Amino acid sequence: MRDRAFFDLSDRLCQELHGEEVLFCNLEGEDSDFVRLNGNRIRQAGGVSAWGLSLDLISGQRQAQASCDLSGDRDADLARARSLLQRLRERLPHVPEDPYLHYSTTPTESYRVQGSGQEVGAGTLSQDKDPGGDDQSEGEEHGGREEPGVPKESRGRDDSGVRPGGHGGTATSDDWDSADVIADLTQAAAGLDLVGIWASGELSAGLVSSLGHRHWHASRSFNLDFSCYLAGDKAVKANLSGQAWDPRALAAKLAGVRRHLEVLARPARVIPPGRYRAWLAPAAVAELLELLAWGGFGLKDHRTAQTPLLRLARGERHLDPRITLHEAHGRGLVPGFTAEGFVKPATVTLIAAGRYQDCLVDSRSAREYGQQVNVAGEAPESLALEAGDIPVADMWRRLDTGLAIGNLWYLNYADRNDCRITGMTRFATFWVENGEPVAPVEVMRFDDSLYHLWGDRLVGLTRERELIVSPETYEGRSRASALLPGMLVSGIDLAL
Amino acid sequence: MDYLNAIANRFRATAPAADYWSLRLVSEETEHLAVRQGVSEPSALGSSLGAMVTLVQAGGIGYGATSDLSPAGLTAAWARAARWAEWHARLGLFPADLYPRSSLRADYASPVVEPWEGLSLVDRLDLLHDACAALEIDPRIVDSSAWLGRRLVRQLLITSDGGEVRHRSDQVSSGLMAVANAGSQTQTRTGGGADWGGQGGLERLAQVGFRADAHRVAAEALALLDAPECPAGTRDLILMPSQMILQIHESIGHPLELDRILGDERNYAGTSFVTPDLFGRYRYGSELLNVTFDPGVPGELASAVADDEGTPATRQYLIRQGILERPLGGRLSQARAGLPGVATARASAWDRPPIDRMANLNLEPGSDRLADLIARVEHGVLMDTNRSWSIDDSRNKFQFGCELGRLIEDGELKGLVRNPGYRGISASFWRSLAGVGDASTLEVRGVYTCGKGEPNQSIQVGHASPPALFRAVEVFGGGEE
Numbered sequence: 015m016r017d018r019a020f021f022d023l024s025d026r027l028c029q030e031l032h033g034e035e036v037l038f039c040n041l042e043g044e045d046s047d048f049v050r051l052n053g054n055r056i057r058q059a060g061g062v063s064a065w066g067l068s069l070d071l072i073s074g075q076r077q078a079q080a081s082c083d084l085s086g087d088r089d090a091d092l093a094r095a096r097s098l099l100q101r102l103r104e105r106l107p108h109v110p111e112d113p114y115l116h117y118s119t120t121p122t123e124s125y126r127v128q129g130s131g132q133e134v135g136a137g138t139l140s141q142d143k144d145p146g147g148d149d150q151s152e153g154e155e156h157g158g159r160e161e162p163g164v165p166k167e168s169r170g171r172d173d174s175g176v177r178p179g180g181h182g183g184t185a186t187s188d189d190w191d192s193a194d195v196i197a198d199l200t201q202a203a204a205g206l207d208l209v210g211i212w213a214s215g216e217l218s219a220g221l222v223s224s225l226g227h228r229h230w231h232a233s234r235s236f237n238l239d240f241s242c243y244l245a246g247d248k249a250v251k252a253n254l255s256g257q258a259w260d261p262r263a264l265a266a267k268l269a270g271v272r273r274h275l276e277v278l279a280r281p282a283r284v285i286p287p288g289r290y291r292a293w294l295a296p297a298a299v300a301e302l303l304e305l306l307a308w309g310g311f312g313l314k315d316h317r318t319a320q321t322p323l324l325r326l327a328r329g330e331r332h333l334d335p336r337i338t339l340h341e342a343h344g345r346g347l348v349p350g351f352t353a354e355g356f357v358k359p360a361t362v363t364l365i366a367a368g369r370y371q372d373c374l375v376d377s378r379s380a381r382e383y384g385q386q387v388n389v390a391g392e393a394p395e396s397l398a399l400e401a402g403d404i405p406v407a408d409m410w411r412r413l414d415t416g417l418a419i420g421n422l423w424y425l426n427y428a429d430r431n432d433c434r435i436t437g438m439t440r441f442a443t444f445w446v447e448n449g450e451p452v453a454p455v456e457v458m459r460f461d462d463s464l465y466h467l468w469g470d471r472l473v474g475l476t477r478e479r480e481l482i483v484s485p486e487t488y489e490g491r492s493r494a495s496a497l498l499p500g501m502l503v504s505g506i507d508l509a510l
Numbered sequence: 511m512d513y514l515n516a517i518a519n520r521f522r523a524t525a526p527a528a529d530y531w532s533l534r535l536v537s538e539e540t541e542h543l544a545v546r547q548g549v550s551e552p553s554a555l556g557s558s559l560g561a562m563v564t565l566v567q568a569g570g571i572g573y574g575a576t577s578d579l580s581p582a583g584l585t586a587a588w589a590r591a592a593r594w595a596e597w598h599a600r601l602g603l604f605p606a607d608l609y610p611r612s613s614l615r616a617d618y619a620s621p622v623v624e625p626w627e628g629l630s631l632v633d634r635l636d637l638l639h640d641a642c643a644a645l646e647i648d649p650r651i652v653d654s655s656a657w658l659g660r661r662l663v664r665q666l667l668i669t670s671d672g673g674e675v676r677h678r679s680d681q682v683s684s685g686l687m688a689v690a691n692a693g694s695q696t697q698t699r700t701g702g703g704a705d706w707g708g709q710g711g712l713e714r715l716a717q718v719g720f721r722a723d724a725h726r727v728a729a730e731a732l733a734l735l736d737a738p739e740c741p742a743g744t745r746d747l748i749l750m751p752s753q754m755i756l757q758i759h760e761s762i763g764h765p766l767e768l769d770r771i772l773g774d775e776r777n778y779a780g781t782s783f784v785t786p787d788l789f790g791r792y793r794y795g796s797e798l799l800n801v802t803f804d805p806g807v808p809g810e811l812a813s814a815v816a817d818d819e820g821t822p823a824t825r826q827y828l829i830r831q832g833i834l835e836r837p838l839g840g841r842l843s844q845a846r847a848g849l850p851g852v853a854t855a856r857a858s859a860w861d862r863p864p865i866d867r868m869a870n871l872n873l874e875p876g877s878d879r880l881a882d883l884i885a886r887v888e889h890g891v892l893m894d895t896n897r898s899w900s901i902d903d904s905r906n907k908f909q910f911g912c913e914l915g916r917l918i919e920d921g922e923l924k925g926l927v928r929n930p931g932y933r934g935i936s937a938s939f940w941r942s943l944a945g946v947g948d949a950s951t952l953e954v955r956g957v958y959t960c961g962k963g964e965p966n967q968s969i970q971v972g973h974a975s976p977p978a979l980f981r982a983v984e985v986f987g988g989g990e991e
Binding site: 050061063070434459463488491 | 549550552553554555556557558559560562571572573574575576577578579580582583586587590591593594597598600601602603630631632635652653689691694695696698772773774776777778780781861862863865898899900901902903904907909911929931933935961964965966967968987988989990
């Protein structure tokens, strides 16, 4: 569904409101190709065209919400949306007044089609400023360098922007064809046991309200998330994502994978549980943050004492002063507006120099606790951990002897009260001696507190950071990302 | 189903020629109501309708999914499926003729005694306010929630071989949560059906103790604040059904999924320590371990007459007297692996293709009452209600945490312990199974959000289990170990 169709549909609904009714219309949609690969062959391939409309009807202090799928057919969609609106209208008198009802009454608008050059920043109609910032503002850090031994696992650059050239050669292309890419990929990966997913296509989000809000955020992007297996569970994981397909980037990524598989082929080292000096690649740090995002930063979680960072927030514990963490909406991959019409600030600082600073506040919590809205939902989508001063190229020397952990997996809280986290190593994890990887390590379970890993046992963070774009596709293709350094710790506790 | 029939008939009449096709139409209606700390959350209605066209043509397989169910929309989905079938024919992992064909004609509907509509919106909200108020028994209860949900899924699968399978799944869900805090110690207790999903109508609310559970939930959250930490060490362990369902799910269900064994999930959900050569001979657990795939349990979350490829679903033993018999794999995976399986190719929604899932995976009852299990423990811990789960990508090294623990000493239940957890290795853990509760202790529960697949799919699965006793397990409590 295109912006005009959504705007027209929403405008028609808004014109049909009764009395003092207020309506917020939100659209989320995608037109995506999904190709699963196994053994460097197509396991399952297809396409999905899905568009969802959400309505929030408000009258006085009452509100009711509903959602439906849209077909793209103008008349059919208008009929469905009208029916949904009528159901909400019939429902409103039966729901109680909502003391936490909260929506923007100041009309704002924005228009962002990533990679097209058509970008008008979000803001009030009178100011028209761009809190979304520049897509590439942090781009100089993304390239990084290949780390010897441990793959730079995930994760690629945000190749926003249009570049000349077309598919079929070595040039970068913003006009890729999924089937052609798969043909090239399987050819380039010949001889590798490659397994993973290619997901690509259009993502769109829109907001229109009867108060005058009008926002559109769209992009055409891809995310190639894959692993190459040696045998059993020995594998190297990699990721390419962005908006312009670059065969050279794929070739470089596969060359790195092949090099790391050679190290994996060495006899595996079995290590006993205990505390080990360790280097965690950005992809492993991302897993720690993904868990912490679950209840760690929301205002409601803080006010109801459910956050795993409760002791940090209360000042009973602190982290290393080199830990500064932001929610950086300004990266621009997620929409810059909330469903209730609020415009997100470019940055929310969550942890500053090891001390808890601000929470993520959605519209409902803002009303309940008397704060300003700064997110659409109280889980981060655009985290940025500030860089340290260890050059990636120097990391192995600094690690000296210990574990080089490429990825973590299946993290969960062992005890939220102490921010104690458990999880597994996965994919390429190596035993390192005198700065050289000597053997892969069988998967191990860790159980440790973030107060130690980001506190008294933090040795340092890398100077370079990687932009990790989520390959998640549960509720459609994710727009979440994180800009992260690697980290060196003097000890991580392995339990099993 | 009338509107789904109309779409299906139109599609069937105009479908182009192909080696084989299927059309899976899915309509999903949802409603969610919640009250938190005495305040109603915004009520939310959901209405989803879409279709997936799957095509086997010229040696390839492809799919196209769309919410545009007009003739033009379905034609476009067909064309998309055909294009991917063409590429699959060139680069496919396996021959297209392995894809299962179905001519099954069958119908299924959930057992419903009291329809959701039997309670007005106002009455539902009153019930929620009443339940939420019953949680607020002390100032140390810092958060309280009560919720009700309804999900009605109608699915019609038709195939070019004359297959026509109708499913109607009705669900009413509910839950209660109390969060207690004192100082820097926070304890959460859930109940009222929060981890007790099933098919059915409003009668389920009484079955899961929705309103009646409120006081216990809040009182236990408070009591846990003052309880000692669960001791660390090697002890016997009794897991209640509310934890057994996760133990079964993670360390029996997932490792037995045939698509994992075939390597499809290695980039995301992971592989399996189980290999094809183990079926028919491997000792998975003690002789007390009997695990079935059972789509016929009335009211269990994933009960069905067939899977989403139209394969009839029947009860099968996966593990019998501890010996591994067959994996969880649909007909396509069975053909690829040359192994038997079960009808378990399932999709989470109209926009995702079927893959191997668990459906209903149950531990069959043994012969002990709960009191008998406890009486056999000299030093142990009883753990109730999962709150944390983690397992390696081969589904071997696991660690779980529970909401509540109770010490067992000399065959008797003693006091509460907080933050209980345990860890182990699947391949050896089930061999330490030393007691299984009898039929009177069996609880038919389920998991609402089982995630796997690329693209990702979150699906509901059913699990029935009695409590069970395990010998010599590593247990621990909270704080920094």
